[in-house]
Amino acid sequence: MWYATPSVTRAIHHRYVDPLAQIWLDAAARVGLRVVRADDAYASSDGAGTLTIGGDASLDPDDSLAQMIFHELCHSLVQGEDNLRVPDWGLDNETDRDAWREHGCLRLQATLAGRHGLRRFFAPTTDYRGDFWDHLPADPLADRGDPSVQLAIAGLRRVAHPPWAPAVEDALARTAALAAAVAAAPAPGAAHVAVDGLPSLWDQLDPPPPPHPTGLPASPLAAVDDRRCGGCAWRFEGGPGRRAERCRQADNARVDPAWPGCERWEPALDCQTCGACCRAAYHSVEVSRRDPAVRARPDYVVDRGTYLEIRRAGDRCAALGGGEVVTGADGARTTTRYACAIYDDRPRTCRDFTLGSAHCLTARRRVGLSG
Numbered sequence: 001m002w003y004a005t006p007s008v009t010r011a012i013h014h015r016y017v018d019p020l021a022q023i024w025l026d027a028a029a030r031v032g033l034r035v036v037r038a039d040d041a042y043a044s045s046d047g048a049g050t051l052t053i054g055g056d057a058s059l060d061p062d063d064s065l066a067q068m069i070f071h072e073l074c075h076s077l078v079q080g081e082d083n084l085r086v087p088d089w090g091l092d093n094e095t096d097r098d099a100w101r102e103h104g105c106l107r108l109q110a111t112l113a114g115r116h117g118l119r120r121f122f123a124p125t126t127d128y129r130g131d132f133w134d135h136l137p138a139d140p141l142a143d144r145g146d147p148s149v150q151l152a153i154a155g156l157r158r159v160a161h162p163p164w165a166p167a168v169e170d171a172l173a174r175t176a177a178l179a180a181a182v183a184a185a186p187a188p189g190a191a192h193v194a195v196d197g198l199p200s201l202w203d204q205l206d207p208p209p210p211p212h213p214t215g216l217p218a219s220p221l222a223a224v225d226d227r228r229c230g231g232c233a234w235r236f237e238g239g240p241g242r243r244a245e246r247c248r249q250a251d252n253a254r255v256d257p258a259w260p261g262c263e264r265w266e267p268a269l270d271c272q273t274c275g276a277c278c279r280a281a282y283h284s285v286e287v288s289r290r291d292p293a294v295r296a297r298p299d300y301v302v303d304r305g306t307y308l309e310i311r312r313a314g315d316r317c318a319a320l321g322g323g324e325v326v327t328g329a330d331g332a333r334t335t336t337r338y339a340c341a342i343y344d345d346r347p348r349t350c351r352d353f354t355l356g357s358a359h360c361l362t363a364r365r366r367v368g369l370s371g
């Protein structure tokens, strides 16, 4: 390419790229996506490996190519491997049908960015900014009854696996390192000012949480709501004499109840907002022929010849009620509470299933309620 100025004509071999943009262009490439800019697009994926993002003139002053790429990668994480090669990740952008999936994407974006103190810096700038993002609670994953939270949790699990790993986490860490470098100049704590007089977006940074002692993802929320390992659903007492405090999420490693809660922290579990072990997490509830439930509720027992089991209704136990998903006027979804129709007569298998046990965590992970 040749460029001419009044005084000189020379060959141009490189283009200056904003360092933050370069970090995220690299991340997209590592995930298998080529980014192109076009003035007639805002953001779209063609399902064949090309991500088209609007030109700089189409972005708001507080937006960036980096945020746009990060947001699209969050969409891909929420939609999963099967939708990587589907246009726009399989989302319907014309109607509100997939508003709850956008919510899931934004919950994931807030969580991932929050790991590095970048939640305010990497805020989206679409209509969802005022309608949804700005109203997100400090913990975007707190309401496990909202299916969009379960989408975000599924995205969090995927980010640790290819093709997203290690690209997305690397890019976030490099962004945080760049932010630290920018924050150090011109003087620590001084406000930066953009050329048009607006305060710089680089001032929208928070201190990243220190690494968690267990190696689990750290959470910035311990500073907000004082969550600690001692109040977490996954802490239990185990080991010789059952006196050691341990964590199910950290492969039963010892924890100190005073440690700040990690990203997997959950408050006391509520089976009526969960129902995981009675749903798709497990395929069968086997019953002994001597179990009193066989006499008490023969209408729920099926004889398979070599064993008995409780009847199924689709992918759940036939005795389980509730769990209907209700969509509100704003596109947000909630789930009605679960209840067991034969709770007082439930078989031994169910009575022995312990809330907060390893099987409970497995069940919640399988249905997307826990990370």
Ligand code: SF4
Pocket: 214, 216, 228, 229, 230, 232, 233, 234, 235, 246, 247, 248, 249, 250, 255, 260, 261, 262, 263, 264, 265, 266
């Ligand atoms: S899952 Fe809970 S107990 Fe385990 S490290 Fe995280 S906050 Fe602590």
Ligand code: SF4
Pocket: 269, 270, 271, 272, 274, 275, 276, 277, 278, 353, 354, 355, 356, 359, 360, 361, 363, 364
């Ligand atoms: S025991 Fe665990 S998995 Fe089963 S409903 Fe209760 S919280 Fe959910």
